[in-house]
Amino acid sequence: MDRLPRGRHGLSPEFVARNQRERLIAGLIETLYEVGYQKTTVSLIGQRAAVSKSDFYKHFESKDDCFIAAYDAAIDRVREQVAAACEAKEGQEWARRVQAGIDALLKVFAAEPALASIALVEGLRAGRGVYDRYQAAVESFVGCLREGAPLTPAGTEVPEATDEAVVGGIASLMGRRVLGGEAERLPELFPEILEFVLTAYVGAEEARRIVSAE
Amino acid sequence: MSSTRPELPREFVASHKRRRMMDAVAELTAEQGYEATKIADIVRRAAVARKTLYDNFDGKEDLFLSAIDSTLTEMRLAVEEACADTESSEAAIVAGLEALLEYIAEHPAASRMCMLEAISATPSSARLYDNAVKGFVELLRARAPEGLDLPQTIEESLVGGVAWIIQQQIRRGDAESAGDLLSELSQFVLSPYSGVGKVGGPGRRK
Numbered sequence: 001m002d003r004l005p006r007g008r009h010g011l012s013p014e015f016v017a018r019n020q021r022e023r024l025i026a027g028l029i030e031t032l033y034e035v036g037y038q039k040t041t042v043s044l045i046g047q048r049a050a051v052s053k054s055d056f057y058k059h060f061e062s063k064d065d066c067f068i069a070a071y072d073a074a075i076d077r078v079r080e081q082v083a084a085a086c087e088a089k090e091g092q093e094w095a096r097r098v099q100a101g102i103d104a105l106l107k108v109f110a111a112e113p114a115l116a117s118i119a120l121v122e123g124l125r126a127g128r129g130v131y132d133r134y135q136a137a138v139e140s141f142v143g144c145l146r147e148g149a150p151l152t153p154a155g156t157e158v159p160e161a162t163d164e165a166v167v168g169g170i171a172s173l174m175g176r177r178v179l180g181g182e183a184e185r186l187p188e189l190f191p192e193i194l195e196f197v198l199t200a201y202v203g204a205e206e207a208r209r210i211v212s213a214e
Numbered sequence: 215m216s217s218t219r220p221e222l223p224r225e226f227v228a229s230h231k232r233r234r235m236m237d238a239v240a241e242l243t244a245e246q247g248y249e250a251t252k253i254a255d256i257v258r259r260a261a262v263a264r265k266t267l268y269d270n271f272d273g274k275e276d277l278f279l280s281a282i283d284s285t286l287t288e289m290r291l292a293v294e295e296a297c298a299d300t301e302s303s304e305a306a307i308v309a310g311l312e313a314l315l316e317y318i319a320e321h322p323a324a325s326r327m328c329m330l331e332a333i334s335a336t337p338s339s340a341r342l343y344d345n346a347v348k349g350f351v352e353l354l355r356a357r358a359p360e361g362l363d364l365p366q367t368i369e370e371s372l373v374g375g376v377a378w379i380i381q382q383q384i385r386r387g388d389a390e391s392a393g394d395l396l397s398e399l400s401q402f403v404l405s406p407y408s409g410v411g412k413v414g415g416p417g418r419r420k
Contacts, residue, residue: 124334135382138378159397160398164379165376166375166402168375168377168378169370169371169375169376169378170374172347172378176374195368196365196368196372199364199405199406199410200410203409208363
């Protein structure tokens with residue numbers, strides 16, 4: 001995120017403050033990705049964001065406070081991208097919407113490995129407070145997946161645990177790749193993840209048919 | 215201690231004390247988290263001398279890691295044993311899941327320590343958790359039916375999904391009834407191998 005021009009720029013104080021806050025959040029996400037949680041300090045975040053330490057404390061109480069704001073911002077970004085991709089397929093069948101969602105999910109993480117790292121790895125490792133947010137994020141994707149999900153070939157409803165396990169399973173798989181430094185390669189997993197998700201609902205054969213019809 | 219107490223073999227007492235310290239760290243981290251758990255709390259809960267703790271472990275983290283490692287090994291053995299004498303892949307997977315859930319129900323604090331606390335407590339404990347997940351992925355891969363054209367990563371996704379469901383159950387404080395998850399989790403794990411909706415069980419909860 002670009003820093004604002006120095007001196008008289010005629011920008012409103014609210015705009016400046018918001019811009020600073022956003023820069024600090026971006027600064028934390030990048031610093032975290034480079035040096036890890038322990039070594040991320042308020043000074044490093046400030047340097048990266050070109051915001052003074054005293055201005056940092058106008059926006060956040062502590063590193064943890066900034067971390068939580070950054071986590072929420074990261075998840076919002078991901079959710080927006082996925083929702084937009086799903087909405088673009090509105091009216092189409094469930095499998096098509098799921099496919100668009102997974103594609104968007106993998107692409108947003110691949111484009112921004114630092115975002116992938118805070119969302120999928122650091123969020124889980126940061127401890128109790130942030131874990132709640134990780135869980136809420138997973139839950140929100142469970143809702144998207146469940147909507148319009150088909151009955152099983154046997155005509156029964158897929159158990160609720162399946163929706164949750166599918167989203168939890170994808171998050172875990174992506175997280176392990178990001179931890180291994182392979183965020184950029186996540187889109188390569190697209191056919192496998194799509195097949196995994198569809199298999200849990202329509203069975204392996206039908207899932208393979210849909211995936212290979214791509 | 216009463217002087218009339220019969221003498222127990224020295225090794226028995228020593229290993230019993232180690233066990234008590236590992237149990238204490240599991241209970242305390244499950245209750246209040248790793249950070250907040252102090253050596254003083256552990257020795258009080260385990261009813262051992264501070265010196266005994268340092269004779270056995272390098273300190274809090276070493277004890278914590280030993281407790282995690284020992285629990286994960288037990289958990290893994292319980293699952294392997296259950297899988298061993300089964301006639302089909304399907305039966306092995308269900309038996310393995312059943313043993314896993316049973317272990318968790320019987321050891322709620324230790325399971326919480328390994329499956330939740332370990333992830334965020336220290337880099338070494340996170341590594342132990344990751345290695346255990348990897349171990350279960352390999353185990354599932356070894357027991358899965360052969361000759362099916364499934365994604366390479368399917369076992370990783372399945373194990374990740376099962377872990378997630380169990381973690382939520384533990385977080386709700388319902389580890390003791392982990393066994394209730396058997397039917398739904400079996401359906402989920404078997405879906406790529408045996409098809410969807412084939413295993414009996416309740417449908418979507420209302």
